[in-house]
Amino acid sequence: MKKDTKVICFANNKGGSGKTTTCANVGYSLWEMGRRVLLIDGDMQLNLSLSFFSEEQVLDMAKSERNLYHAVCDQKDLKDYIVRTPQEGLDLIPSSTLMSGIEFQLFTKWQREFILKRCLSSIAGSGEYDYILIDAPPTLGGWVMNILCASHGIIVPVEASPWGLFGLANMFEFLGQVRDMARDLQTMGIVITKVNTRKNYFKQTMDALRELKEIPVFDSYIRIDSTIEWSQDNNQPVAAYRKSSRSGAEYRALAKEVDEYAW
Numbered sequence: 001m002k003k004d005t006k007v008i009c010f011a012n013n014k015g016g017s018g019k020t021t022t023c024a025n026v027g028y029s030l031w032e033m034g035r036r037v038l039l040i041d042g043d044m045q046l047n048l049s050l051s052f053f054s055e056e057q058v059l060d061m062a063k064s065e066r067n068l069y070h071a072v073c074d075q076k077d078l079k080d081y082i083v084r085t086p087q088e089g090l091d092l093i094p095s096s097t098l099m100s101g102i103e104f105q106l107f108t109k110w111q112r113e114f115i116l117k118r119c120l121s122s123i124a125g126s127g128e129y130d131y132i133l134i135d136a137p138p139t140l141g142g143w144v145m146n147i148l149c150a151s152h153g154i155i156v157p158v159e160a161s162p163w164g165l166f167g168l169a170n171m172f173e174f175l176g177q178v179r180d181m182a183r184d185l186q187t188m189g190i191v192i193t194k195v196n197t198r199k200n201y202f203k204q205t206m207d208a209l210r211e212l213k214e215i216p217v218f219d220s221y222i223r224i225d226s227t228i229e230w231s232q233d234n235n236q237p238v239a240a241y242r243k244s245s246r247s248g249a250e251y252r253a254l255a256k257e258v259d260e261y262a263w
């Protein structure tokens, strides 16, 4: 197996498309497979952090200086910002509500598109992790550009709904614009989320996405399942909350595809 750490981001400018849920659960499934995983919460909504820690713990981390916002603003080595989750070998860099102001902070900095890449370089270079997974916010700006420039791959979660596809063209246009800067970035694939297989609409979504020339579609897709919401309410990935759940199995299948692609 290659030693290099793979940095993969989960991005889509549409909110509610399943980015955070997919990032947390793919991370957990890769960890179940024996991979060493670092998750980075890149969104001010703190949802990735809430997938592993209680609201109280997440707010404490967000209010402290030990989170992604301060690391990026001060251009610090991210290895000093790692928090251990209850799962050994599955770690997290928490976020802050101050992330809402990150664009302004980046604005005056030298080579501002590459700040996150620089902050990550020692962790990524050490080989300590097999995967670094970054949860992106639902925006397309300087911060997401930082995330793309720091990544080897992008996974785009898309909700299987009429509005889920709307706006994807903007996303691909943005990816085209950053192509020259994000030189390592591969468009790994779309994951269709929140699927209701009883609706014909799902098949239509699947067919429309498979026609896109910019990006392939993963064979695995994730169906709507209230167990996911219960697991989030309990600050756990779905397979940790209920090991034999259908969503747990779906995310395991997706993680296997991601792992086959990445290694």
Ligand SMILES: Nc1ncnc2c1ncn2[C@@H]1O[C@H](COP(=O)(O)OP(=O)(O)O)[C@@H](O)[C@H]1O
Pocket (backbone or CB within 6 Å): 014, 015, 016, 017, 018, 019, 020, 021, 022, 047, 138, 193, 194, 195, 222, 223, 224, 225, 226, 228, 229, 232
């Ligand atoms: N497969 C699913 N079944 C049911 N609810 C889901 C599923 N995936 C995500 N959700 C819910 O949809 C909402 C948006 O998901 P989230 O992962 O936060 O999207 P994003 O990060 O793109 O905004 C959340 O409330 C989450 O609980």
Ligand SMILES: [Mg+2]
Pocket (backbone or CB within 6 Å): 019, 020, 021, 043, 045, 047, 135, 136, 137
């Ligand atoms: Mg999110």
